[in-house]
Amino acid sequence: MIAKFESIKRAIREKIAQGEWGEQHRLPSENALAQQYGCSRMTARRALTELVEQGLLTRAQGLGTFVAPFQSQGSMMAIRNIADEIRQRGHRHRAELLLLEPQPAQPEAAIALGLAPGETLYRSCLVHLENESPVQLEDRFVNPALVPDYLAQPFEQQTPHEYLCQVAPLTQAHHLIEAVTPSMEQCRLLALASSEPCLQIQRRTWSAQGVVSYARLLHPGSRFRLGGHLMVESE
Amino acid sequence: MIAKFESIKRAIREKIAQGEWGEQHRLPSENALAQQYGCSRMTARRALTELVEQGLLTRAQGLGTFVAPFQSQGSMMAIRNIADEIRQRGHRHRAELLLLEPQPAQPEAAIALGLAPGETLYRSCLVHLENESPVQLEDRFVNPALVPDYLAQPFEQQTPHEYLCQVAPLTQAHHLIEAVTPSMEQCRLLALASSEPCLQIQRRTWSAQGVVSYARLLHPGSRFRLGGHLMVESE
DNA sequence: GGTATATTCTTGTATATACAACTTGTCTGT
DNA sequence: ACAGACAAGTTGTATATACAAGAATATACC
Structure with missing residues (x-):
């Protein structure tokens, strides 16, 4: 009810x-x-x-x-597409698809997507390379109700973000940024020699119908910086 | 009432x-x-x-x-004062002043502030504590032309950010966020046992007259998360 | 015409009540 | 001993009501 x-x-x-x-x-x-x-x-x-x-x-x-005016908060960082960003720098972007399958929702992902634990969701896992050097490990959970055809997409050609923007236009996003120590598995996938610190961005995106996807984007600290300018409103 | x-x-x-x-x-x-x-x-x-x-x-x-468990959660949108943020969570804020003096500009700070290398600038260094636990190491360079009285301020009472907002109202800010490995000195000041990853925010702030200050804000990864929601503009 | 005043509509705060949904512990019957 | 039913206490939802506070409009008065 x-x-x-x-x-x-x-x-x-x-x-x-x-x-x-x-x-x-x-x-x-x-x-x-x-x-x-x-x-x-x-x-x-x-x-x-x-x-x-x-x-x-x-x-x-x-x-x-x-x-409310749509820009009310004063626009911060646009939600960026990593492929565009890399191409904009004049480099080659390539993505390797590591995983793409339905899964029962683990608690964290279930909460993020507003599903019950154990419900089926779609999960994808990609590594993005800039000039063949890994720069982002993308672990994404998608709400199947809003994106039923997710599993059939060719994500080595079109990034999940691009596809999601087409089928479920974004209206809002929530970000959580932290510095973390990568796991050994993550080190391997990002080709990190030692365990250097990583910047992890957790991103939840909404369309008009609800939460579309929850992604954890892991970047090697040495190969990534997140920039943006903020306008200050009143203070 | x-x-x-x-x-x-x-x-x-x-x-x-x-x-x-x-x-x-x-x-x-x-x-x-x-x-x-x-x-x-x-x-x-x-x-x-x-x-x-x-x-x-x-x-x-x-x-x-x-x-709730104490976990710092900063808002990414507004530029906020760490002291207010901590107090708003119902915790005690205290700052220790580590350094406050004029210095010749090192290349990085000079570029950030738009000064010539070697010109004099003001530098302050503080550690912010939340319930006596260090949560931010603030290393700040200030443009003396815009804030001549900076060195005379009691920064254990009023944070540099608060003071700067008063004397040179912010109009714009630029942020750079990255994950870094703290130096031994930084570990000591933040009371980090091992060298856990830290989230570093570099912030340049403008007032109407030009660049006011350049700050490097270092947060222990385990005690800080940066959160916020973004509205997506065009799409 | 201009100025108070009153009215009306809006959101903001506060109270009292009822029942639903969930968790835990206890009791009871087998 | 175990399972199930039950009771008590908690938060969650919903309703009805009353008055306060802010803003715009209408009205009366000078």
Whole structure:
């Protein structure tokens, strides 16, 4: 059984994703939404509150609730495609497919994708090479409900990221970046002599329908730097 | 007038900060808190809910509410002040000043600040502690032309970042993130036993007049994760 | 015309209540 | 001894209500 406030959230996201409610559009009031969805004001309010926290809406006392501008946070780093990045540097990109199969969801991946542990998900594992030197180990879990044909794709030609962007347009992403010590297996795949520190990026990506994929991107510290500029808003 | 749920939040943060409630400590139930603070369960619940979202608490249906394990989680979006971040988690922040003096610019810092090598710049070096555990080693170079009084500041009270924001409002920042192996000296200052990988953030900040400062922020990989959500622009 | 004032609509806070879902421990019957 | 049923306590969801606070509009007054 899905909670009612969740279904209201989804309905609102839907309207925004479809373009029915554009940027800065004013939503119906809490009371109006409550009536539309046949619930109490507090339930409608909860849906709105959570979407505000997510950054999808903004609200102002006395005025109403509005669709947030899509750039509201001040754009940070674009989500980059490693293949494009490498080609942009004038180098050759090649990917080796290490694994591509359905798997029962392990707890970590299940939580990240919002599935129940043990449910089937699709997993792919690739190593990306820049001029034949490994620069990224990509371990990715994909939500089969949103990307049913994932397993049939030729990922040595088109990267998973490129494919996912086509079939499930990104709306949001969440990143977690940390420095880690690679396992021996990871060292081997990245052709690391000693166990040098690696930069691991965990990335969850959403489309309008929900969490599309959860990826762990491991980069050798010596061959990778993550850059970007930030605009500072008010402070 | 401060909202009641806010005061409850602060009271809970306080208890955690004072160490009265350690990691994994189980909090009183919602009903108990409501009685303690003389409010309804829903109000106590709201305080808890928001602290959970902030990452300070975790909860499990049927079990209770618990103090979350202390793990730093920085926001990637906004440029934030590490002291605020730590306090917001309900922990104690303290900074030790290791160095504060004028220096001739070394090549790397000179380039970053747009000065000629050998020109004088100001350098500060601090270690930031969260509950007496080192979480950031801050090595900062400052442009004396834009911040002449830098050397006279009491940086154990007010962090360099806070001071710089006051005297030279930020307009832009550029970040470079990488995984590095800390030097022996850095290990000592961060109280790292073995040489675990560290996350290094290089940050250059601009005000309207030009580059204000160049900082290298070193975080132990085991005590720091950088998180944030990104909206994807064009796609 | 311009200025207060009142009204109305919005979101924000707070309370009281009810039931559902989950976890743990206890008790009971076999 | 074991299994199952049950009870108690916890968080999760949902409702109904009341009043406070902020913002815009309408109205009355000078």
